[in-house]
Amino acid sequence: MNFMKLINKILIGVGMLAAASLTSCDEDGLKTPTQSSFDESVVYSNYTLAEYNVFGIYEVFGHTNCHRGRYLPWYGFNTDIELYNNTTADEKSSIARYSMTVTNGQLNLANGPYNELMGGIERANLAIRGIRQYGNPSVNADMAELLGEALTARALLYTELLKAYGEVPARFNPIDAETIYLNKSDKDVIFKQLLADLEEAFNYMKWPLKSATTATTDRPSLAFAKGLYARLALMASGYSLRPAEGAVGTGDAGTVRLSNDPELQKEVLYPKALAALKDVIDNAGLSLMDYTQLWKEFNNMDKTAGKEVIYVIPSSDTRGRWNYTFAIRTEGNPDWSQGPTSSRGGTAGPVPTLYWKYGDEDVRRDLSCVNWKWVLGPDGKNIPQLAGPNDWYFGKFRLEWQLKSPYNGGNDDGIKPVYMRYSDILLMAAEIANDPACGNRDEAFAKNCLLQVRQRAYKGNEGLASAYVNGLSGQDAIFNAIVDERALEFVGEMLRKQDLIRWNLLKTKIDESKAELKEWMDNAGTEFGPAVWYKYAADGSIQTYGYNEPATTDAAPGEGWECYTNSKGEVATYFKFTSDETGTYSESAQKKLDSFYDNNPDTKQWWPIPEATLVNSQGTLFNDYGF
Numbered sequence: 203m204n205f206m207k208l209i210n211k212i213l214i215g216v217g218m219l220a221a222a223s224l225t226s227c228d229e230d231g232l233k234t235p236t237q238s239s240f241d242e243s244v245v246y247s248n249y250t251l252a253e254y255n256v257f258g259i260y261e262v263f264g265h266t267n268c269h270r271g272r273y274l275p276w277y278g279f280n281t282d283i284e285l286y287n288n289t290t291a292d293e294k295s296s297i298a299r300y301s302m303t304v305t306n307g308q309l310n311l312a313n314g315p316y317n318e319l320m321g322g323i324e325r326a327n328l329a330i331r332g333i334r335q336y337g338n339p340s341v342n343a344d345m346a347e348l349l350g351e352a353l354t355a356r357a358l359l360y361t362e363l364l365k366a367y368g369e370v371p372a373r374f375n376p377i378d379a380e381t382i383y384l385n386k387s388d389k390d391v392i393f394k395q396l397l398a399d400l401e402e403a404f405n406y407m408k409w410p411l412k413s414a415t416t417a418t419t420d421r422p423s424l425a426f427a428k429g430l431y432a433r434l435a436l437m438a439s440g441y442s443l444r445p446a447e448g449a450v451g452t453g454d455a456g457t458v459r460l461s462n463d464p465e466l467q468k469e470v471l472y473p474k475a476l477a478a479l480k481d482v483i484d485n486a487g488l489s490l491m492d493y494t495q496l497w498k499e500f501n502n503m504d505k506t507a508g509k510e511v512i513y514v515i516p517s518s519d520t521r522g523r524w525n526y527t528f529a530i531r532t533e534g535n536p537d538w539s540q541g542p543t544s545s546r547g548g549t550a551g552p553v554p555t556l557y558w559k560y561g562d563e564d565v566r567r568d569l570s571c572v573n574w575k576w577v578l579g580p581d582g583k584n585i586p587q588l589a590g591p592n593d594w595y596f597g598k599f600r601l602e603w604q605l606k607s608p609y610n611g612g613n614d615d616g617i618k619p620v621y622m623r624y625s626d627i628l629l630m631a632a633e634i635a636n637d638p639a640c641g642n643r644d645e646a647f648a649k650n651c652l653l654q655v656r657q658r659a660y661k662g663n664e665g666l667a668s669a670y671v672n673g674l675s676g677q678d679a680i681f682n683a684i685v686d687e688r689a690l691e692f693v694g695e696m697l698r699k700q701d702l703i704r705w706n707l708l709k710t711k712i713d714e715s716k717a718e719l720k721e722w723m724d725n726a727g728t729e730f731g732p733a734v735w736y737k738y739a740a741d742g743s744i745q746t747y748g749y750n751e752p753a754t755t756d757a758a759p760g761e762g763w764e765c766y767t768n769s770k771g772e773v774a775t776y777f778k779f780t781s782d783e784t785g786t787y788s789e790s791a792q793k794k795l796d797s798f799y800d801n802n803p804d805t806k807q808w809w810p811i812p813e814a815t816l817v818n819s820q821g822t823l824f825n826d827y828g829f
Contacts, residue, residue, distance in 0.1 A: 246332030249344055255332070256348055259325045259355045260420075264521045267311050268318035269362075274515070274619060275527045276308065277366055278696025279550050280798050281708075282715035283689045286550050287593055289793035298550070301800040302809055304829055310812040317815055319363050320373070326356035327376045339406070347415060350406030353399040354422040357430055358621075360396055361437075364389060365700050368443060368808035369450050369826065383822040386451040386811075390463045393438035397471075400431040404478075409486050410507035418505040420516035420618060425486040428478035429512055429622050432630045435475035439468045440704025443807040443827065451824045458706060458804050468639035476640050479631040483651075488512065488624040490658040493565050500620060501525070501603035510625070514618035519607050524617040526609075528694065529599040531589065532576035546611070547601065548575065551594040552693050555718045558730075560690060562750065563663040570693050572597035574744050586744040588736060588766055591726075591777050592794045596694035625655050625691055629684060636680045648680055655691060709804045716798050723779040723791055727752065731777030735763040748776065 245251045263269040276297045279286055286298035293307050304310065311317075329352040337345035356374075363370045372387035374395055407424040408416050416423040422430075438461065445454035447462065464470070482488065491499075491510045500511070503519060515522075531548025552571045560567035572595045579585035584602075589595070599617075601609045609615045632651035635644045649671050656667035674680050688701055702708040726732045733755045734748035747759040755765050755773050768774040779791035787795070810829035 242328075242332045243336050246329075246336035247338075249337075249348070252329070252333055252337055252345065252348055255325070255329050256352050256355065259322055259329060259352065259359070260516045262318045262322035262325070262359075263515055264517045265313065265318050267313050268315050269515055270517065270522055270614070272309060272311070273315040273319075273362065273366065274696075275523055275549065278699050280712065281698040281702060282711035283553055283556050283693045283698055284550055284696070285553050285794075285797060287548055289790075289797045295797070296800070297809075299797065299800045300803045300806040302806070304810045304813040304816065304825065306812070309809060310814050312814045312818075314812055314814070316363070316367060316370075316811055319359050320370070322359045323356055323363075323373055324377060326352055326359065327374065330356065331376055343406075346406040347408060347413065350403035350427065351415065351422055353403040354407070354427045354430065357396040357400055357403075357427075357434070358422070360392055361430065361434060364392065364437065366809050367811060369445070370811075371823070383820045385822050385824060386826075388450050389442075389444070390438070390461050390466055393434060393461075394463070394465055396434055397431060397438070400427050400434070401474075403427050404431075410488065410512070417507055419507050419511050419514045420505050422513060423486075423507060425482045425488060425627075426513040426622060428482050429627050429630075431478045432475040432627075432634070433622075435471040436630065436633070437700065437704055438466045439471045441706035442703050443804065445826045449826075451826065453824060454826045455805070456827050458807075468637065469641075472634050472637060472640040476631060476634045479627055479634070482624075482627050483631065488627070490624060490628075490654060492661065493569060493658060496623075497569060497598045497600075498603050500598070501600050501617065502606045503604075503616060503618065504606075505618070510623050511620055512622040512624060512627070513620075515621055517616070517618055519616040521614050522617055522619075523614060524619045525599050525601055525604065525615045526613065528596055529601050530572050530575060530595045530597060531593075532584070532601060534578045546609075547599070548593070548595050551596055553715050553719060554591065554594050555715065555722045556689070556693060557594070557749070558722070559686070561660070561666065563666055564659050564690070565661055566659050566690055569597045570690070573746075573749075576602075585738070585742065588734060588744075588746075588776070591779070592790055598694055620695060625658075626697070628652070628655055629688055629691065633681070633684050636677055636684070638677070643677070645675075645677075645680065648684075649674060652680070652684060652687060655687060659690070703807055708807065709799075709802060712798050712803055716795060720795055723787065723795075726777035726779060727775075732775035734766045734776035735759055736766065737762045737764060 245255060278284065280298045286295055288295060296302050296306060297308060302309070309315065330349065333339055333345055333349045333352060337349065339346040339349045369386040369389050370392070371384040372391045372395070373381070373384065375381070404424065404427060407422070407427050410416050410423045410425055415421050441458055441460055443456045443458050445452070445456045487508055488510060496510055505514065526546055527549045529547035531545060533545045557567060557571040557573070560570070573589055574586040575589040575593070575595065576584050577587045604615065604617070607616050628651040632648040634640050635651070636648040637643065653667060653671040656671055657664045660667040674683050685705065685707070689698065692698065699708070702711050729752065730750060731748050731753060733753040734746055735753060735758060736744055736746050739745055747753060747763065753759070755775060758765070765773045766776045779787055781788055805827065808827060810825045810827070811823065816823055816825070
């Protein structure tokens with residue numbers, strides 16, 4: 203049965219419980235069960251009812267102000283490779299620019315991401331307790347798998363909280379009178395519990411396609427549990443902004459540092475994480491797909507397990523705002539927006555300079571970095587048009603590739619964001635195997651994992667990938683190559699911010715990116731531009747000239763090419779960032795340069811717990827980090 207249809211049944215079940223509290227009469231041969239028949243012992247001793255309650259854990263993702271409309275549209279940028287495209291200073295841009303406050307109107311909501319995710323954790327706690335007590339998982343393999351799923355789901359929810367808020371309360375049992383109000387906990391306490399939970403879940407869960415529950419990517423498999431274990435191990439043993447020892451939840455400013463907990467050192471966690479990743483590589487049956495096909499299937503909502511995608515954030519096929527937020531921008535298309543002045547997509551995009559960090563033969567480049575948008579053509583049909591040198595979009599996410607369930611212009615698109623792919627398994631394995639902390643540094647294995655990702659990127663030119671990887675030698679060179687490869691592979695998938703945090707490279711890399719952007723603006727007309735020419739292929743796609751070669755407005759590259767024209771319809775240079783009158787950067791160029799951050803990102807790595815939550819905590823919950 204379709205997973206999200208089952209989630210809808212949960213809501214029906216809630217109504218059943220309400221009805222049961224009102225009546226137990228027998229009418230027309232249909233007996234309504236009494237409320238007592240829905241207590242934990244009944245629910246969690248019955249697989250179907252227990253499964254419905256596990257599904258209820260995920261249901262919070264689709265809530266309006268949780269992942270659907272607040273967390274996913276705002277988490278993960280700005281970084282060295284991803285930027286918010288709106289340079290206007292307001293509450294929205296303050297989230298991206300590391301200048302949030304506890305009263306930010308986007309996230310200071312009683313039903314915002316923080317409270318919704320904590321609510322999901324309470325659902326997980328109830329399910330875990332119920333299955334342990336009444337599901338007999340020690341002898342019932344199906345119930346055991348369900349327990350593993352609930353443990354993994356709780357780890358997923360906590361991972362999302364830790365990524366966004368840093369420290370949060372540790373809740374691993376259902377709320378009772380003694381635990382209604384809790385202050386934040388040291389994140390080490392949470393990391394250790396989640397890692398132990400996942401180790402337990404390994405014993406219960408199945409590989410992709412090896413059970414009914416692992417047939418689709420919107421339910422966790424053993425591959426996801428092991429991948430999440432590695433991701434958490436890297437987070438726990440890496441750098442992050444932390445309060446001083448014993449000062450969590452006291453208003454401490456914090457410093458960027460490693461954990462002092464002996465159980466969370468690299469030497470302890472890396473061997474376990476690498477073993478988990480190698481198990482996925484050897485036994486999960488996953489592989490790297492053609493890169494274009496990967497993203498076509500993503501946009502077409504293919505959830506078939508056993509390919510490259512390991513897990514997606516679940517929602518119904520009519521819920522979610524991923525493409526609504528991040529797809530290539532569309533302006534005024536009657537099929538994809540609510541009217542001629544309404545736009546969709548393009549909220550954030552790649553930093554412009556990222557395009558030039560890909561090799562010319564790298565198939566990821568033109569899928570990852572797009573410098574055109576959709577507009578209405580003179581015949582009323584959608585056509586691609588150059589977007590301007592400052593506005594770039596993630597080409598992985600495309601409304602035009604939503605064929606199974608076409609986007610109709612509303613507030614939701616049904617797209618399920620990719621949370622983990624097999625290429626991440628390979629690159630995490632490469633990173634850990636390259637480090638002596640794994641117990642026995644294995645450079646050959648690390649390079650082989652990197653090579654697999656690189657060769658897929660250079661399909662048809664695999665020799666270039668081999669030459670690049672074979673030329674790497676030594677821990678530092680391979681680590682730096684992995685840092686770069688993760689940028690090229692995962693741009694737009696919002697993994698970068700957490701990567702940079704754990705590497706202690708957040709501000710360093712953002713500053714490098716800003717300096718590169720300035721240099722790029724200064725070099726326009728040397729290695730590229732300043733003019734850009736374009737024409738349309740037979741299939742309607744746009745072809746360009748001037749991005750990888752110098753081009754002028756008076757020298758067409760051949761027949762059928764048109765030169766970019768400005769808003770007045772005049773032939774104009776495209777890559778132009780300075781004012782003819784003053785010689786300084788144009789207003790739009792300067793705003794782009796200034797848009798990376800307002801405060802030091804290393805001191806504002808996390809969102810604050812919102813005021814709406816603090817005021818209802820009875821004085822028990824406090825922010826740190828100057829909030």
